[in-house]
Amino acid sequence: MSTLTLTINKQDYQLENLDARTTLLDVCRQHLQITGPKKRLRPRSMRGMYHAH
Secondary structure: OOEEEEEEOOEEEEEEOOOOOOOHHHHHHHHOOOOOOOOOOOOHHHOOOOOOO
């Protein structure tokens, strides 16, 4: 049995028995009810490019 331990916004979380294919985004949204993070797909022509904000 494996355990994932995270600290997000100064709050500690422990999750057990996650599927190995679970992404960090899925952990936040589906298991921790943190809905702020969004998945953003870039057009193929922009992949590998980074922008400063």
